[in-house]
Amino acid sequence: MAKLSQFSVDFSEALSSTHPEVASLLVCKLCDRLYKQPRILSCLHTFCYKCLQYEVLKQGGEGQGTIGCPLCSQQTALPRGTSSLPDNHVITKMQEAEAIMSGNIHCTNCETAGAIAAARCNDCPEFLCAHCLSTHNFMKVFKSHKVVPVSELSQQDLTTFSQPLSCQPHKGEPLELFCNTCEVLICKRCTKDGHQGNTHEHSAIKEVWTGKLPALKTALKVGKEHQDKMHVRAKSLNGELKLLEQKEEDVREKVTDSFSKLKELVEKREDEVLEELERMARERKSAMFQAHTEVMQGMKKLEGFCQFTDTLVSQASPAYGLTHYNLVAHQYQNLAATIPPSNHMQADLKLNWNQEEITAALAKITIVDAHKPTEMPTVPQHWWNGSNNLDVTNSTSKDDDRRHSWSGVVKAGLAPNTQAPPTTLNNLSNHDTDSGASSGEDNVDSPAQVARGTRTYYDKVQKEKDKRPSAKSAEKPVFPHKVEALHKFGSPGSGAGQFLFPHSIAAGHNGLLYISDGQNHRIQVFDRKGKPQFTFGKKGKGRGMFIQPTYLAVSPDDHLFVRDKGSKRVQEFSNKGQFINQFFMDNLHEARGMACDRRGRILIVDKGDDGYHQGVAFYSPSGALLKKVSCSNIPKMTVYANPVATNSKNEIFICDHVSHCLRVYNEHGRYVRQVGNEATIDVLMGVLVDPDDNIIVLNGITTVTGHNCIDELVRYRVDGALLDKITLSPSKQSINTLNLLEGRYPVGISNSKNWCLLYGRI
Structure with a gap:
């Protein structure tokens, strides 16, 4: 008798050209090739025998006694390894039928490699090449056999080409009967050996199949109903997943933006607290300096009083003593009235900081689920309710009515001694996708496809954003x-x-125009028509003097700040040219550009020793360094004149000469946009x-x-x-x-x- 494997021939071209819809069912989902020795798992997914052996090794070997389906993860017992898995005779039959239809089936009777079959003996059953057919027809023993040419077979119903199954206990014997007692296929010899007719009931296979087919069709109908529902739910979850990821991105942006604003508020408050500290310290220092001056003056007065009085007491005669007595007494009264109070001024400054309150406030920033979580549908432990009545006419009214137990189908003759384990939602969605049960727009994505689809979705969204006019x-x-x-x-x-290398120009709020006259080491002041008004400054390093004044900036209170290149300092003047204050820029490489914001802070661009941009330094009006913004997104470049400006929002505009644009930062140094x-x-x-x-x-x-x-x-x-x-x-x-x-x-x-x-x- 021919073995089933003999019909697993190479007919890929025939499949692709004759019945492509059938060909797709004959391809293993693991190796993407036509099945070879197809075996069935308990979840009813089919794979090649060798593919399953390799999968068992991947999952830990046959020693663990089970294999998880590569598609749906359902576990299948392996009592005797992969060899215990049943053959998929349907796939084998379909392969044989397709091979017959292609007219490219090989002879299964001779050992000539590649001999094309010319006919099929339905009684042997064998495919016969021309040589074997001649021999077959010549022998008398085969005279009664029905031989059909392959060309005629291709015109018949494919279901007639089922290779007879062989009995395992009795090798070579065809399985022709069904034992109703044991619910297994048997051969004629089995009726005398283990399935005796006096204790076992036997029936013809076709008769039993006809009786069980309605139960199978009903089960298929119920299964497809659940498949459709799972399909719809999987699509819904797929859409919800995409929406969830979109929401996640939206909330992520809000979190980033909110914390950025929080950082801005913290940095702004930091600047305010530092300015408050500077003001309080300046006031306290001024008061202490004044008190110290008064004390020193009092000490000198007392020193004179004590020295004179001591000399008078020890050296003067009575007449001399009385002559100066009233003078000493008068000074004593003056000193008694001007002695400073004994309580001293304290240098105690501290920060009012409550870490616990701040930590508690930050802990209140959380992510809140704005919607009640949707209950995930659970597939019932069993699909059917245990009734032997498989009528599903009214099964669409309630879910409970459709939950028939698998045991009911078993009793109806669908699958002997088989209990279907519960199937998860993911398993069903994978099954729907991989089995090709649905097509077109209704296809349900597998988890990997969902991930790829989601990423594709966001790529598409990003592309649409990129297409929007900037x-x-x-x-x-x-x-x-x-x-x-x-x-x-x-x-x-x-x-x-007149000028010798004028460097910078600034406009005062009083309508005056200030120009730094570099080589003349002075500042010249003009009216709005260019008429000279006055000049201040001369060469030197003293207060109000310059060595090559360069950059100018006017503060909100109309004070003029001048960067003096030769002395590496910034001097502050009134709008009339009167010196007010100065501070040195020891913490900068080289100042290149200066501006004042609306808060009165002085912004100075720092050019490094290598000639490249090093950031922007913020100074208080008194000259305290408040912070330094690195401007890390600006590439290294040579810094030219006029590199910085501010607006009413205290935004900072810095020139990026390399990229031909302005980089905009907020008042705390956070990059905002490009202009x-x-x-x-x-x-x-x-x-x-x-x-x-x-x-x-x-x-x-x-x-x-x-x-x-x-x-x-x-x-x-x-x-x-x-x-x-x-x-x-x-x-x-x-x-x-x-x-x-x-x-x-x-x-x-x-x-x-x-x-x-x-x-x-x-």
Whole structure:
């Protein structure tokens, strides 16, 4: 008798061309190849025998006695290893049928390799090649056998091509009967050996199958109903998973944003507390210094009194003593009235800090589930309620009515001595997906597919975000308009209104214009028409003196801060040029640019020894270093003039010359956004902020001499949208730095030509 494995031939081309829907059922889900020796697990998933052996080794070997299904994880007992798993005869039959339909079935009777079968003997049963068919027809013993040509077989019902099953106890005997007592297939010899007719009831296989087929169909119907429900639920969970991940991202952004704001509040409060500390310490120091001065003066008075009185007592005659007695007595009364109180001023300053309250407040920041958790549907322990009545006509009304026990189906003859273990939701969804029970849009994703689908979903969302018009792409073309120079003032020299390498320009709130006259070591003050008003400062390192003054900044109270390059300090003056205070910048490499924010803090850009950006230092008006912002997202670059500005929100605008843009930070040094880009900015030479918080970029060009000069103003709104462009006319005037007078009148300096240009209103 031919073995079943003989029909597992290579007919992949035939399958793909004749019945692709059948071919998909004949492919192992582990090796993605046609089944070879297909074996069935208790979950009814089928795999190749060798694939299962390899899976057993992966899961710990046959010693553990079970194997978990690679698709649904249901455990299957292995009492005798993988060899104890039943063959999937249906798959084998389908392979045989498809091979017959292809007309490419091999001979199973001879040993000639690759001999194509010409006919099939239904009685042997064997596939016969032309040579074997001739021999078969020649022998008298086979005269009564029914031989059908393969060409005719291909026209018949595929279900007729079932290879007879062999009895295991009686090798070679076909299984032709069904023992109703033992509920197993038997051969004729079994009726005399173990399944005797006097104690066991036998029936024809077709008769038993006809009786059990309705129960199987009913079970299939119930199973498909549950499959559909699980399918819908899996799709719902898939959607909820995607929504959950989206919510997670939203909440994550809110958490990050909330804690960033909290950090800003903490940093702001830190600055306020430090300023309060500085104020209290300054007041306490001033009071202590005054008290110390008074005490020292009192000591000197007492020293004079005691010395004179001692000399008078020890050396003077009575007449001399009486002559000076009233003088001593009068001074004694004065000293008694002016002696300072005995209680001394304490130097006790402490921080009011309650760690427990702060910790308790932070502990209240939690994640709250805004919705009541949805109860996960549980698949009942058994699908059916134990009744032998498998009528499911009204089974769609209630879930409980559909929970028939598996034992009821068993008793109806579906599967002898088999109890289906409970199946989890994940197992069913995997089963639905992998078995190909559904197709098209209703396919349920496996866990891996859900993960991939979720990631794909967010990639798609991100792509849609990327397609949205950005500030850059949304900008409409802006055509520059000109602003003409009204008049020029200044000339080379050291007289009033003359310059030697003027460096920076600042506009006071009083309408005055301050210019640092570098090589003349002074500050010159002009009115809004460029007429000289007064000058202060001279060369030196004393208070109010300069060695090459460079950067200027005006505070909210209209005080002028001057960075003195030669002495590495910042000096503070009134708007009339009166010296107020000074502080040294020992903690900076080199100051390159200075501005005052609305809180009166002085912002100074630090250029490192290597010539690259090192961050921005914040100083209090009295000169205390409050903090230093690293600006780590700005690449290393050479720092030019006018690199920093602030607006009414105390946001900090720092020039990124490499990226042709402005980097915006909040008042605590946290990066916020970018303004401008290479499309609108050529040579970034500085930044200004007008009274309406519009951002003005000083855009430059490179002259034929290789020097950069300001030739255009690019104006942005506070949100970074391009507002307009303003061309300075005449052009190429070697303007190195520029500021705005009250009323938005640009004033530029040429430090090479030692003049200033006042332009029209912008």
